[in-house]
Amino acid sequence: MPPVSLDNINPKVLKCEYAVRGEIVTLAQALQEELKSKPGSHPFDEILYCNIGNPQSLGQQPITFFREVLALCDHPSILDRSETQGLFSADAIERAWQILDQIPGRATGAYSHSQGIKGLRDTIAAGIEARDGFPADPNDIFLTDGASPAVHMMMQLLIRSEKDGILCPIPQYPLYSASIALHGGALVPYYLDEATGWGLEVSELKKQLADAKSKGITPRALVVINPGNPTGQVLAEDNQRGIVEFCKQEGLVLLADEVYQENVYVPEKKFDSFKKIARSMGYGENDISLVSFQSVSKGYYGECGKRGGYMEVTGFVPEIREQIYKVASVNLCSNISGQILASLVMSPPKVGDESYESYSAEKDGILSSLARRAKTLEDAFNNLEGVTCNKAEGAMYLFPCICLPEKAIKAAEAAKTAPDNFYCRRLLNATGIVFVPGSGFGQLPGTWHFRCTILPQEDKIPAVVSRLTEFHKSFMDEFRD
């Protein structure tokens, strides 16, 4: 028998859970295989994946300018060829040259500095400055393979034992619970208030912090996701100020997940980075420790497969910065295409550039379509019996609340599963629609939710709505008390 078994592996690995790719998704993949090998074997002919923020898997097209630059940097020897002029836009060619000149020896196949190529970090810092109106330092930027490794790096740094606590919103994106579990810390939950559009109350933070301390937990950091995942809210400036003040007073590192900064769909809200808020309150390097996470996977670009991203690390003493650098250096560097793309999303084409108009059209097309899809799905959920859904202000998700009949809860119990999982499994088996049960994100005990992305292409949305509506009606008819 092989020597490794569930009894003798790291128990932290066992404890870790990641619902976004969990049981329901595995079932969906099995159904998809069955549809392929036995067409007509299910009451639907395709799986509608609404489980994960993966826009291009559902047909969203990449931004042309970004891909032109990446292709040219991958194969620079065509830059001098005349055919290239006909195939690529002039500003993509120019940008590729600029980027290559920032790389020692123009070697896009070499390991870079462990924080990422210096010239690209300069570009990103300039982009942050332009966004916030406050200075950004390229030496504060750590380029990473998507945002996930950056989050792991900070958890690894801060968590010493199960007595170290990380404050996390509930509901939360399960990367946080998974990472805290893998590094052996304690997740200190704070509940977002569904009744006020997933509002974040400082009184709730204080209460949970006191509660954690009373249990002997040392709180180290507070995670905030803005725009919210899975909840889709955009925090009000007042709210953000309250959070900054709270972290400053309590000596907590503020871990700001800002990967949805380009995804805001309502005119009355806008994205402000936590760094901008902190600086506008007069708080500088010595006042607050703040890490902002950004990714190329979200926004209007949705380049999940490129695994690009960065964290901006401010308010740490130099010795700690060195420790973060050391941990980054063990993995040598993040992938160069992802680094290049991270610089591009922070400095897209400008007015006057050859690509500007087509770039703007692509960007606006994607964002306005996302806004329409969010609204249609939000309305559809609110039309279902026993379902209420907050406004989708931003990000890529809706997180409706479903009031399940007692009989459905009993049936779930009999099937030895959580009621929200029971609902999602039934939905999948009946319609091919994949939602993630709320229990994967956390929810107020006794309430049930699911997360649905707004990413199916617009021509698929009517099918999602009609199949969901029909299923929900028959589900409620079956289980209504």
Place this chain on the structure above:
Amino acid sequence: MPPVSLDNINPKVLKCEYAVRGEIVTLAQALQEELKSKPGSHPFDEILYCNIGNPQSLGQQPITFFREVLALCDHPSILDRSETQGLFSADAIERAWQILDQIPGRATGAYSHSQGIKGLRDTIAAGIEARDGFPADPNDIFLTDGASPAVHMMMQLLIRSEKDGILCPIPQYPLYSASIALHGGALVPYYLDEATGWGLEVSELKKQLADAKSKGITPRALVVINPGNPTGQVLAEDNQRGIVEFCKQEGLVLLADEVYQENVYVPEKKFDSFKKIARSMGYGENDISLVSFQSVSKGYYGECGKRGGYMEVTGFVPEIREQIYKVASVNLCSNISGQILASLVMSPPKVGDESYESYSAEKDGILSSLARRAKTLEDAFNNLEGVTCNKAEGAMYLFPCICLPEKAIKAAEAAKTAPDNFYCRRLLNATGIVFVPGSGFGQLPGTWHFRCTILPQEDKIPAVVSRLTEFHKSFMDEFRD
């Protein structure tokens, strides 16, 4: 004051060391800046980086076919354009189509399956089969951002506490000591025998295993690096069989670092994978747990910046495979360009393909040049007073032993540093040549070494040799007893 300090971070992070990007390299970067801002400020006009296996940073050119395919997959909309025929080889265009057809929706910007795109894993498995003559299963392949994250994943799985031991060669590549430290395990050293060309004796393994057990350590796995890093040896088949037998008998997971499988420079040696050896001994899935690591960063391709690689995981029960999958899924997937490149290096152009001749010429040119450089440097080291250097059979490194005079050791002591570090620092300050001190890799107590890559381009090698020889002579003159 910021709340995070060296006193309150994870002590495992503090303990972790990574010499390949350590003190000497930081000094080299500072000198490079000085050379730029104040030309003539040092007795050399360029830094000669021999510290890290990063071929393209030193001028090695990428393999054209690989880069053509990557560029086309990055920007597939040019595949149909007539200009593309003039710019790219026909087989690169064909391969790009094949790969795109293996990706659902041809979406190179989507997250893939957490183990990597299935079609690419099929290609890799076929490449392993062709290499070994034994079956390989695509479901055993986990594509990763270079080999490092794969190594971390296995350490995370196996290490529960500081009582879990991982057998590692000494000298070793510091990724292993760093990863074991970060995950809080115990490194159980076994010494390679310099006198027999860095041979690996099973008697030494048994001795160290018994010693570790007597200290209450539970050995979980054995790391073997073949071809060796930093030692450059290629294991004999007999040796490999002994290791397989030992791991089987002792219930150890065999972690085989095989990233230098294409880097063998002497006709009397060849690379055999540990899986081939185990299978040829009649050992299958139920007999031995074996993980093989491969990377696109090494070989003749040297595509470090692309962060591609995979591990082939065999001999684990399904429940453990599920745990590995779960951990992989928390980071969603590795970057798609790296995945594509990993499939390309395992299935390069074949006889009859349009690119085959130019591909072969590029590959052979790189490998034969590496062999010449290895021999020249090996001879140069052996010509230095008090220095002996084993044959460079493979990988990208030499690890000569230097017998330092007592006076130099005293001077190092006075300078509060290790003698090998003292030598490397003096060498760097005098010549601009960057070696890594042996203490970063581990060495038999009382012996001193340094690691030197064979990667400077051939036109730079004479300068490395003459500057090194001159420095060494004056160093010895200064410190000779």
